Amino acid sequence: MNDSIMTVFDKYHLIAAFAVIGLTMFIAHWASKRLTRGRLHGSAIAILVGLALAWLGGVSTGGKHGLADVSLFSGLGLMGGGMLRDLAIIATAYGVRFQEIRQAGIRGVIALFAGVLVSFIAGAVVAVSFGYTSAVDITTIAAGAVTYIVGPVTGATLGASSEVIALSIAAGLVKSILTMVFTPLTAKWIGLDNPRSAMIFGGLIGTTSGVAAGLAATDARLVPYGAMTATFYTGLGILLAPTVLFLAVRALA
Amino acid sequence: MVIYGVGLLAGCMLVGLVTGDILGTLLGIDANLGGVGIAMLLLILVTGILKQRGHMPESTEQGINFWNAMYIPIVVAMAASQNVAAAFSGGLVALLAGALAMALGLLLVPVLTGHRREPLPPSDADAPSTAIGRTH
Structure with a gap:
């Protein structure tokens, strides 16, 4: 029987992922209602459970895709991968009023530039305080603090060593995962309850997976606004980090 | 039909991603610049026009709302x-x-x-x- 289960889960991996995530959502919502009396959102619990499972999967297989590297759960990689995620993000825009986006538009653009710059400076300051002196290393680690895609792209452009590139990817992953966890916890304090602040949040944080999951755990109605600005963030980071920001670091270092 | 909604969503996504890719190439970066955001704007505009003209029956909406949900x-x-x-x-x-x-x-x-x-x-x-x- 075990063999049959393994064969079916492996062959119908996407269907298995639907069932596994369905069950996870059910348990998370049950726990939200019964154990936290609705104080912690069911979606937030589900995302935390997902991250915990990803950690377990990564530790036990040594792979890069969390629980999706366990062959029973390989469908999670397709279900939670970029293709379906982006399709679902675009679908959340249905029903959004264009006016809301236009009103917050300029602040969103300012937030994008401020977000890339602030994350880059945060990463650079940490790199310098840990004794990195070469402009290439500092820029690569700082670019990783922007997103885990900007880091390796910048590092490859500038010819950084593979250890530094790995470090920049880790910095970006930490930012993304901490955003998933801390956004719902801090949402009240930072006023994340309306379309405008959601667009600014998306621009400031930018890492698509972090923004997508952070807003989902806070209030699903905010998702389209945050996702709208966040989608420009990685591109802007790749545009600025290896060019203007690298020159600035080199001038200062 | 539900597939009209799914097809519309997919069409907006593809047009947005191609546009984002062209934008990235024009700026000389190896990345898609805002393709998903462009697709979102496109979906808002196209469905807005279709709704105004009465071409968005509930079954079409269901195709989009499924992925939304x-x-x-x-x-x-x-x-x-x-x-x-x-x-x-x-x-x-x-x-x-x-x-x-x-x-x-x-x-x-x-x-x-x-x-x-x-x-x-x-x-x-x-x-x-x-x-x-x-x-x-």
């Missing part, structure tokens, strides 16, 4: 396939750089938002929330 489960699957182990074994530099970037980003949200805040639109006019609400 699948958003959170997909995000949970995404969370479960993140490289969490690598993130927390990257050492103190990675941890601090990532944490500081996140903290400063969150702190700046109220600074850039300012005082005037519009509340969220009521949920009856808000397709995403009602669609997601139905599934729970």
Whole structure:
């Protein structure tokens, strides 16, 4: 029987992922209602459970895709991968009023530039305080603090060593995962309850997976606004980090 | 038909991604610049026009709303396939750089938002929330 289960889960991996995530959502919502009396959102619990499972999967297989590297759960990689995620993000825009986006538009653009710059400076300051002196290393680690895609792209452009590139990817992953966890916890304090602040949040944080999951755990109605600005963030980071920001670091270092 | 909605959504996504790719190439970067955002704007505009002309029957809407409602489960699957182990074994530099970037980003949200805040639109006019609400 075990063999049959393994064969079916492996062959119908996407269907298995639907069932596994369905069950996870059910348990998370049950726990939200019964154990936290609705104080912690069911979606937030589900995302935390997902991250915990990803950690377990990564530790036990040594792979890069969390629980999706366990062959029973390989469908999670397709279900939670970029293709379906982006399709679902675009679908959340249905029903959004264009006016809301236009009103917050300029602040969103300012937030994008401020977000890339602030994350880059945060990463650079940490790199310098840990004794990195070469402009290439500092820029690569700082670019990783922007997103885990900007880091390796910048590092490859500038010819950084593979250890530094790995470090920049880790910095970006930490930012993304901490955003998933801390956004719902801090949402009240930072006023994340309306379309405008959601667009600014998306621009400031930018890492698509972090923004997508952070807003989902806070209030699903905010998702389209945050996702709208966040989608420009990685591109802007790749545009600025290896060019203007690298020159600035080199001038200062 | 439901597929009209799904097809419309897919069409907007493809047009947006191609546009984002061209934008990236024009700027000389190896990345898609805002393709998903462009697709979102396109979906808002196209469905707005179709609604005005009465060409958005409920069955077409269902095709879009299904994927809208699948958003959170997909995000949970995404969370479960993140490289969490690598993130927390990257050492103190990675941890601090990532944490500081996140903290400063969150702190700046109220600074850039300012005082005037519009509340969220009521949920009856808000397709995403009602669609997601139905599934729970």
